[in-house]
Amino acid sequence: MSDDNLNQDQDQNQENSQNENIWTEEQLRVLEAAGLPTEAEPEEDRKPTRDAVAAAFREELKHANEPGAKVMSADRELRYCLELQQKRIANRSLRFTDEMVPGAYFQEGFNNVRSWQDGQYETSWSVGFVEHTKTFDRPNMKPYKKKEPQAIYETVVDVRSGEDVSDDTYCCPNCGSVSTIRELQEGCSHCGTAFKMSELYPKVTNYFFTYDTHGKRDPIKKTIIKYGLYSLPVMIPLMVGVAWYQRHTMPETYGSFTPMILIRYVLGTILISPLIGYFMWMFSIFAAAGRQIGTGTGPALSVGRSRKKFEAKMSKIMPAYTFETFSSRITSLFKLIAFSDDRASLPFYEGGDIGSEFDNVVDCAFSGWMSCNKIKQEGKYVYVTGNLFVDVTRDLGDHIKSQREVYRIKAGRRTDVPTTSNFSIAKIQCRTCGASFNSFKTRNCPYCGSASEPASDDWVIYEVKNAGQTYMLKPLIIVLAILVLIMLGGLSTLGIIK
Numbered sequence: 172m173s174d175d176n177l178n179q180d181q182d183q184n185q186e187n188s189q190n191e192n193i194w195t196e197e198q199l200r201v202l203e204a205a206g207l208p209t210e211a212e213p214e215e216d217r218k219p220t221r222d223a224v225a226a227a228f229r230e231e232l233k234h235a236n237e238p239g240a241k242v243m244s245a246d247r248e249l250r251y252c253l254e255l256q257q258k259r260i261a262n263r264s265l266r267f268t269d270e271m272v273p274g275a276y277f278q279e280g281f282n283n284v285r286s287w288q289d290g291q292y293e294t295s296w297s298v299g300f301v302e303h304t305k306t307f308d309r310p311n312m313k314p315y316k317k318k319e320p321q322a323i324y325e326t327v328v329d330v331r332s333g334e335d336v337s338d339d340t341y342c343c344p345n346c347g348s349v350s351t352i353r354e355l356q357e358g359c360s361h362c363g364t365a366f367k368m369s370e371l372y373p374k375v376t377n378y379f380f381t382y383d384t385h386g387k388r389d390p391i392k393k394t395i396i397k398y399g400l401y402s403l404p405v406m407i408p409l410m411v412g413v414a415w416y417q418r419h420t421m422p423e424t425y426g427s428f429t430p431m432i433l434i435r436y437v438l439g440t441i442l443i444s445p446l447i448g449y450f451m452w453m454f455s456i457f458a459a460a461g462r463q464i465g466t467g468t469g470p471a472l473s474v475g476r477s478r479k480k481f482e483a484k485m486s487k488i489m490p491a492y493t494f495e496t497f498s499s500r501i502t503s504l505f506k507l508i509a510f511s512d513d514r515a516s517l518p519f520y521e522g523g524d525i526g527s528e529f530d531n532v533v534d535c536a537f538s539g540w541m542s543c544n545k546i547k548q549e550g551k552y553v554y555v556t557g558n559l560f561v562d563v564t565r566d567l568g569d570h571i572k573s574q575r576e577v578y579r580i581k582a583g584r585r586t587d588v589p590t591t592s593n594f595s596i597a598k599i600q601c602r603t604c605g606a607s608f609n610s611f612k613t614r615n616c617p618y619c620g621s622a623s624e625p626a627s628d629d630w631v632i633y634e635v636k637n638a639g640q641t642y643m644l645k646p647l648i649i650v651l652a653i654l655v656l657i658m659l660g661g662l663s664t665l666g667i668i669k
């Protein structure tokens with residue numbers, strides 16, 4: 172990543188969006204690290220609807236934990252995730268509050284900050300800045316509170332073309348009552364009949380929060396110099412110490428330690444301080460993306476390459492399929508597995524018994540990072556293996572613990588079933604007993620127990636495994652190598668090594 176790249180990115184950003192002033196250099200760097208494309212803005216016709224959905228989601232999310240809440244601005248997977256999470260929290264007798272108040276730099280939704288297009292869908296990111304407070308409480312437990320200035324990113328998926336049928340009416344084939352298509356998304360309200368229908372886009376399919384690094388709006392040069400100056404109280408004594416040590420132990424090689432030498436070293440250190448500043452600043456960016464250096468650097472380095480790799484490989488197998496669509500679907504499926512109390516009945520899970528690994532998870536947030544390690548085609552199937560980075564909050568009985576966790580996920584889907592954006596609706600009926608139930612939520616008929624036909628046009632999860640810290644090894648070696656090179660460069664500039 173050179174500064175030229177960054178400037179281009181920023182110029183394009185300024186042209187494309189009147190909200191360019193919301194992006195600090197640092198945030199642009201984070202976006203760069205995530206490998207985000209900087210395409211031109213798409214056609215505007217459906218934009219107001221998308222903006223409305225993004226704004227509605229932020230509002231609905233605050234109340235998602237209230238009994239009976241349905242987050243209708245979310246797609247059906249994400250909606251079900253939130254439902255299961257609400258149930259999990261209630262079952263553990265926890266009191267949970269999730270507050271978002273407009274942050275210091277808040278403007279009502281920065282929609283279409285970045286967007287991607289595939290054959291049928293338009294995926295965009297909507298960003299808002301909030302003061303986010305989360306609390307968990309229960310008698311006899313240490314209360315948990317986390318308050319942080321954050322940016323909320325929402326992935327909004329929309330069809331690129333196609334008619335809006337949500338206000339069309341439909342006659343329930345079971346009870347004959349007439350409802351709008353929109354009202355039928357969660358089934359017929361009169362008789363409970365469930366329908367298999369196309370998603371009524373636009374919908375929010377994924378969301379995540381990042382620490383808001385606002386207040387650092389300086390240009391890069393200024394930032395680097397600032398970071399360099401911060402390093403001086405440590406670097407000057409260090410460099411002078413090295414010089415003093417050399418001249419005292421080997422005066423015949425270096426000459427004696429004179430005030431002139433002292434001045435030379437102090438000035439030299441100040442001169443190379445922007446270099447040290449640049450290095451420190453790079454680190455702070457990864458840290459901002461992952462909140463801490465330890466958790467941010469690894470994903471930042473591996474995700475940037477993943478997007479390109481995924482799109483290059485997938486374009487040959489299933490044309491027009493973006494990494495954004497993939498990672499948001501996998502995140503939802505992962506969360507459903509984590510929050511489900513009956514994993515064997517999940518229609519999209521084909522993996523082994525996970526045991527109690529996720530039983531105490533009370534919150535699980537996508538971190539914004541997903542890497543893609545392997546793509547393999549076998550017959551009519553394509554299999555993708557990747558690392559999903561999530562911020563997991565667990566209920567440990569006497570206290571609540573929140574930490575970054577990494578899961579290796581193997582997912583697959585058929586390649587011979589085309590995706591279509593044409594609207595369709597059909598009553599879901601058990602093949603054995605004729606009862607209607609939501610086959611998206613459960614594999615087996617709740618009335619007679621027989622298994623329903625699995626969906627053939629969506630991703631199936633074959634494996635979920637805690638990846639520990641293994642993903643860090645490669646990036647760590649790269650960072651260490653860069654560190655060593657910069658140190659060597661700095662030392663040879665000062666003539667300490669020749």
Ligand SMILES: [Zn+2]
Binds near residue numbers: 344345347
């Ligand atoms: Zn009905």
Ligand SMILES: [Zn+2]
Binds near residue numbers: 605618621
């Ligand atoms: Zn049945």
